[in-house]
Amino acid sequence: MERAIPIPMLILAILGFCYLLFPILVVVLAGLTTGEFLTFPPKGLSLRWVISFLQSEKYLSAFFFSFKLALMTMVVSTILGTAAAVFLARSRFVGRSALRAFFLSPVVLPGVVVGFALYAFFITSGLGISRTIWGLWVGHILYSTPYVIGTVGASLATFDVSLEEAARSLGASPLRAFRKITFPNIAQGIQAGSIFAFIVSFGQFEVSLFLSAPNSEPLPIAMYNSLRYKFEPDAAAAGIFAITLVIASVLLTNRLVNIRRLLERQDG
Amino acid sequence: MADGKMSQPRSLSQHQFKWLLVVPLVAFFVLFFVIPVGLLFATSFNPAKVGQVALVSDLTFDNYIRFFSRSNYLMAAGRSILLASIVSVITLIVAYPMAFVIAKTENPARNTFLLILVLASMQLDMVIRLYGMMVILGDNGLINQILQELGLTDGPVALMYNFRGVVFGLVQFAIPFMVLTLVGVIKGIPSSLEEAARSLGASRRRAFMRVTLPASMPGILSGSLLVFALSISSYIVPALMGGFRVGVLPIHIYQQVAESARFQFGATIAVILFLISAAAVAIYLRLGNRKSGGLA
Amino acid sequence: MTKKATHSRRSVLKGGLTLGAAATVPNMFYINHAWAQDVVYDGGVFDAGGATLNVAEWGGGWEEFVRKALTNQFEEDFNCKINWDTSFPWFPKFVTQGANDPVYDVANWNLPNLMQTNAAGDFFLTTDEIKANVPNAADCWDFAFASGAGVTWAYQPYVYAYRTDRGAPVNNFRDFFAARFANKRGTYATENGLMHAFFMATAKEFGKDQYDMEAAFTALEGAMPMKISEFTFNMLSLLERGEVDIAVHIEGEALTLKRQGAPVDVWEWDSKPILTQTKTISRYADPMQKKLALALLNRTLSPDFLEPFGEEFLWRPTNSKAAMPSALAAEGVTNTADAVSAYWVPDWDFFVANKEEITDRLNQIFGL
Numbered sequence: 064m065e066r067a068i069p070i071p072m073l074i075l076a077i078l079g080f081c082y083l084l085f086p087i088l089v090v091v092l093a094g095l096t097t098g099e100f101l102t103f104p105p106k107g108l109s110l111r112w113v114i115s116f117l118q119s120e121k122y123l124s125a126f127f128f129s130f131k132l133a134l135m136t137m138v139v140s141t142i143l144g145t146a147a148a149v150f151l152a153r154s155r156f157v158g159r160s161a162l163r164a165f166f167l168s169p170v171v172l173p174g175v176v177v178g179f180a181l182y183a184f185f186i187t188s189g190l191g192i193s194r195t196i197w198g199l200w201v202g203h204i205l206y207s208t209p210y211v212i213g214t215v216g217a218s219l220a221t222f223d224v225s226l227e228e229a230a231r232s233l234g235a236s237p238l239r240a241f242r243k244i245t246f247p248n249i250a251q252g253i254q255a256g257s258i259f260a261f262i263v264s265f266g267q268f269e270v271s272l273f274l275s276a277p278n279s280e281p282l283p284i285a286m287y288n289s290l291r292y293k294f295e296p297d298a299a300a301a302g303i304f305a306i307t308l309v310i311a312s313v314l315l316t317n318r319l320v321n322i323r324r325l326l327e328r329q330d331g
Numbered sequence: 332m333a334d335g336k337m338s339q340p341r342s343l344s345q346h347q348f349k350w351l352l353v354v355p356l357v358a359f360f361v362l363f364f365v366i367p368v369g370l371l372f373a374t375s376f377n378p379a380k381v382g383q384v385a386l387v388s389d390l391t392f393d394n395y396i397r398f399f400s401r402s403n404y405l406m407a408a409g410r411s412i413l414l415a416s417i418v419s420v421i422t423l424i425v426a427y428p429m430a431f432v433i434a435k436t437e438n439p440a441r442n443t444f445l446l447i448l449v450l451a452s453m454q455l456d457m458v459i460r461l462y463g464m465m466v467i468l469g470d471n472g473l474i475n476q477i478l479q480e481l482g483l484t485d486g487p488v489a490l491m492y493n494f495r496g497v498v499f500g501l502v503q504f505a506i507p508f509m510v511l512t513l514v515g516v517i518k519g520i521p522s523s524l525e526e527a528a529r530s531l532g533a534s535r536r537r538a539f540m541r542v543t544l545p546a547s548m549p550g551i552l553s554g555s556l557l558v559f560a561l562s563i564s565s566y567i568v569p570a571l572m573g574g575f576r577v578g579v580l581p582i583h584i585y586q587q588v589a590e591s592a593r594f595q596f597g598a599t600i601a602v603i604l605f606l607i608s609a610a611a612v613a614i615y616l617r618l619g620n621r622k623s624g625g626l627a
Numbered sequence: 628m629t630k631k632a633t634h635s636r637r638s639v640l641k642g643g644l645t646l647g648a649a650a651t652v653p654n655m656f657y658i659n660h661a662w663a664q665d666v667v668y669d670g671g672v673f674d675a676g677g678a679t680l681n682v683a684e685w686g687g688g689w690e691e692f693v694r695k696a697l698t699n700q701f702e703e704d705f706n707c708k709i710n711w712d713t714s715f716p717w718f719p720k721f722v723t724q725g726a727n728d729p730v731y732d733v734a735n736w737n738l739p740n741l742m743q744t745n746a747a748g749d750f751f752l753t754t755d756e757i758k759a760n761v762p763n764a765a766d767c768w769d770f771a772f773a774s775g776a777g778v779t780w781a782y783q784p785y786v787y788a789y790r791t792d793r794g795a796p797v798n799n800f801r802d803f804f805a806a807r808f809a810n811k812r813g814t815y816a817t818e819n820g821l822m823h824a825f826f827m828a829t830a831k832e833f834g835k836d837q838y839d840m841e842a843a844f845t846a847l848e849g850a851m852p853m854k855i856s857e858f859t860f861n862m863l864s865l866l867e868r869g870e871v872d873i874a875v876h877i878e879g880e881a882l883t884l885k886r887q888g889a890p891v892d893v894w895e896w897d898s899k900p901i902l903t904q905t906k907t908i909s910r911y912a913d914p915m916q917k918k919l920a921l922a923l924l925n926r927t928l929s930p931d932f933l934e935p936f937g938e939e940f941l942w943r944p945t946n947s948k949a950a951m952p953s954a955l956a957a958e959g960v961t962n963t964a965d966a967v968s969a970y971w972v973p974d975w976d977f978f979v980a981n982k983e984e985i986t987d988r989l990n991q992i993f994g995l
Contacts, residue, residue: 067435069535075428080448082425083506086463087452093466103466103473143356150352164612166356169364170557171608173564173581176601177368179588183384184367186724201363208356213553217515220549252515259511262453268567269581272589277710278679287458287567288713292687293860294462302455309454313447381983382722382747403991470810471869489810492854575816575855578995586995590818591986592719 094299116300125285136203136264141257144211152219169205174269182273194276202270207263211256218252375598394599407578415563419555422505430513453507461571492574500572505558516550556615580604668921670762675707680919683734686713687860718744726750729909732916737820742975745776751907760921763928771945777907781942786893788881789873797894812853813874817989825875827973879941901970
């Protein structure tokens with residue numbers, strides 16, 4: 064039998080992965096150094112800086128702040144974004160592509176601009192949420208939702224509408240048709256979209272720049288504010304911790320989704 | 332075809348239901364995006380006054396005149412467009428094989444492993460990730476050390492603190508976004524399509540070029556658009572990889588707003604950046620409509 | 628108002644480091660606000676009931692040391708929490724939120740940025756108001772109050788920090804511009820106070836006087852390519868890794884690298900500018916925060932903090948009762964009323980007035 068993946072493609076992919084992962088590897092190793100400074104190659108390997116990170120009030124509180132913020136953002140973005148993506152895929156009104164572009168527009172504007180616009184807006188409107196988690200939440204939702212729309216939209220685009228229509232013509236209500244036919248087919252898109260939303264929020268730097276304050280400081284800002292003064296290994300250790308976390312969460316959600324799909328099949 | 336269905340009796344309730352899907356997001360965007368950004372953009376027509384945030388009634392085009400009469404701003408605009416275009420193309424070339432391999436890896440464990448590699452790399456904070464890039468690309472970095480060991484160069488090759496460095500950094504930053512956009516689309520291409528082409532006698536390469544690649548066009552377009560948008564609006568990568576020496580529009584915006592507090596002029600540059608991006612989106616959408624029209 | 632402020636600032640800056648000038652000037656700043664007088668502080672310890680004090684301060688090694696030597700104990704003694712913000716620059720944050728809703732209660736500044744902010748509004752307590760409520764201020768030399776808007780608590784001279792393993796020692800301001808340091812020179816982004824001083828010193832060296840901006844632009848253009856850093860601590864790591872061989876720096880911090888064994892030495896600029904650290908208190912901070920701010924400033928000015936801080940980074944104190952860092956004292960540096968009279972303070976007033984033009988031209992030179 065023929066290989067599913069042609070050899071040249073495989074080689075190119077491996078090179079691509081090297082390019083993507085080499086800097087990450089450097090940081091991970093540097094974060095495991097036993098030395099005083101962030102150096103490469105590391106002076107011996109130890110968990111010293113990971114432990115230091117786990118004991119550092121500054122990074123750890125920023126880490127959990129970011130985590131909370133990313134979860135909050137993920138929930139709202141996934142719901143609003145999936146709904147909007149379904150709307151965009153299922154309606155044929157004239158302004159559809161304009162609306163799609165409109166939802167994408169936060170991504171094309173520098174986060175610094177939107178962050179500042181929100182900051183000024185919160186101050187001048189007297190909303191009083193500038194430099195709080197709520198203000199950050201608003202900014203992050205703006206930046207995460209387009210990814211959900213994009214991923215869910217892409218999976219809807221490849222999904223055959225006629226299936227849902229067939230279900231409908233057999234008497235299923237729109238909601239039931241969506242739940243039974245469309246949702247299982249785009250579940251992976253939604254899952255990817257929500258992971259996207261989480262990661263984009265967790266790594267969001269530019270939007271947060273104006274909207275954060277020391278007591279509401281996401282991890283990237285905390286890192287930037289300390290790394291612009293000094294390269295510390297515990298910043299790299301924070302990265303190691305974040306990577307571990309994402310691996311765990313992907314494994315977990317993947318298992319959950321696979322189980323669901325298994326059940327889905329038995330059901331059908 | 333879909334239009335025909337809409338005129339059937341039950342389409343009315345369905346129609347209202349559909350609008351409910353999008354209303355919350357539209358409301359959110361109007362309140363927290365259109366109004367704040369609109370107010371900011373409006374200030375670009377106010378006279379530049381350091382420290383003044385609020386909109387005033389004086390109208391002027393001075394900021395735009397300043398932008399278009401200073402060569403460094405115009406060059407920054409050109410550089411931004413060039414940078415985002417180059418990064419989109421390179422990222423596509425690097426990321427497509429990666430996405431293809433992930434999409435075609437049937438073994439769930441291996442597939443998950445590859446996806447984790449991509450996601451985990453996104454999860455490493457950009458600021459610290461750029462430190463990794465510095466170690467590799469710096470004047471005394473690994474690549475320069477290897478080059479000098481091999482006697483290929485005398486002095487260090489400037490791989491960062493310049494335009495090239497920003498490209499390297501942005502591509503590394505953008506790969507996961509492109510990969511994740513492409514994987515879903517490539518997976519969605521029925522393998523029967525390619526098999527059909529093969530059974531009709533097309534070579535493997537030909538089947539790929541004629542069937543798989545065109546069928547992944549929606550993903551290629553939306554991925555490139557995403558990467559273009561991310562690159563043209565990134566501040567932190569040009570700042571750190573360019574060593575504050577590669578002038579792109581976000582750096583100027585940051586300087587005007589966050590350092591000099593010349594909000595009106597910062598808003599002006601933001602408006603221009605937004606127009607450039609909007610033009611790019613329009614071009615992509617037109618391309619996208621034509622392509623998907625062709626596919627359907 | 629603007630004109631008056633400009634005039635008074637100029638007289639401060641021109642005569643700022645001479646005796647007596649400071650004493651006459653702050654009155655011109657004094658605006659009799661009802662809110663400004665609601666707080667008095669006598670130097671004692673009080674219970675702030677868990678209040679939060681917003682402080683703008685440098686990060687990195689600076690933060691680590693100051694927390695250990697000053698603020699951790701302060702939080703404990705006064706039952707308060709310090710919100711430590713390192714997201715420099717402070718100027719845009721002050722002007723965006725306005726004087727009536729100060730973004731920070733206490734801010735630590737380099738002079739040019741402070742001058743710019745002070746000119747933009749009624750943000751800070753005057754030196755007279757501070758003197759009346761900060762007992763330790765009485766022990767400070769007059770030059771500590773020259774800014775008119777805060778108290779300068781430490782200073783140190785500008786130097787070139789250079790690697791000793793890359794050729795002859797540096798002994799001239801123009802060495803930085805020499806061909807051998809091409810692409811191995813380090814300076815700072817346009818907003819950094821060190822870049823401001825470097826610019827003025829370059830004008831003085833290459834031009835007729837410090838006001839000769841064109842001469843500075845030409846010289847800096849010729850110095851490209853340079854490596855640009857954001858802060859002194861990061862510049863140290865560039866030096867340590869050998870990414871730069873010579874850098875604009877300040878004496879004490881650069882010497883910490885030498886003490887750690889790196890092949891680095893310093894050369895003090897012959898135009899003798901100094902980098903100063905000045906703390907301001909926001910006029911419209913809430914009463915409890917303002918009282919805490921006065922208390923924090925009082926502790927900052929105390930020899931109990933200034934001496935260990937000086938030993939660590941070789942910052943020189945402005946408090947007459949604090950001892951010079953021992954390494955400096957051994958070289959004959961003394962703490963006297965005219966300690967800074969030999970030094971040169973660039974005309975920051977001129978700099979602030981031309982900042983827009985300077986920033987634009989520097990951007991162009993840096994390739995932005």
